[in-house]
Amino acid sequence: MTEPIFKLVDELPEQNMTVRVLNALDFVVPGEWENIVGFENTIRQVAGEEDEEMIQQIGDRAVWLFNDESQGYQRALWLYQTVDKTDTALASAALAHKAGERIPLLGFLNNITPKADKAQSIDLALKTVVELATFCQINGIPGDSIGDFVNSLADYGGEDIMRMAALVCLDGLIPLGPDFIQKAQSIIGDLNPDELEENDTFQSVSSFIPGDDTENQLDFINEAFDSTKNWMGDLVESKDLTPKKVVNNLESFVEFSDEQLDYLAAFLDLTTNYYEHTGTQTIARCLIERAMAEI
Secondary structure (H helix, E strand, C coil), rough: CEEEEEEEEHHHCCCCEEEEEHHHHCCCCCCCCCCCCCHHHHHHHHHHHCCCHHHHHHHHHHHHHHHHHCCCCCHHHHHHHHHHCCCCCCHHHHHHCCCCCCCEHHHHHHHHCCHHHHHHHHHHHHHHHHHHHHHHHHHHCCCCCCHHHHHHHHCHHHHHHHHHHHHHHHHHHHHHHHHHHHHHHHHHHHCHHHHHHHHHHHHHHHCCCCCCHHHHHHHHHHHHHHHHHHHHHHHHHCCCCHHHHHHHCCCCCCCEEEEEEEHHHHHHHHCCCHHHHHHHHHHHHHHHHHHHCCC
């Protein structure tokens, strides 16, 4: 059992490093994402409802649905939270009071260790698989429903498309370069089960990845990533995305040089939790929409 969903949505920050980064990525999916916080406010926004009694009914039903462990909402939230926790936000507290300032990356280099391409590629692939797993949990379908997930990407909007855009930019383009899809696919394709088992994120979420053993799970990860590469490639091409274009939009609040992109990627790992933030918003919206349909 996690914390109450209304409390989690109420406690979403209106402004922090995660929100600033996501707002900076608005150019990728213009106008799609608004940082809606507060459970009652979210009901008003999603339901378009002003009647206090109806808002209360929708909220009560949404909370009930979330608390029903036979549904997948709690598991989906745990996945969103877990895939971010493995990045360990060491610097978040130190930066909390500096949210309105331009932060020089240089001062944090001693606390940052960039990930090797292999580790970064594994994390990129696993975040893709977690997106698939949460989709299946929220919609109550089998966890190996790759086709349904890929088809759903065409309809992604709001916080969902923002999360995937951030995945492409922050976990793909910045740390791995413009050919991140091919690079990650090559690395994951050459991976052996022992190497996968050494990854902290995999250790945490492996029970949600289909497969009788690590070797079969690795095959599934390869299949899932391969199935989403066209969508990611189309996003990059349609928006003419490059590492330089992405980092240019971050320079208003983080100071760094072109030689520090590996460190920038690690810095963003340490100071943002965009999967958990947008994932909490996704679950709140899905619960509210379902509650509305059931009332």
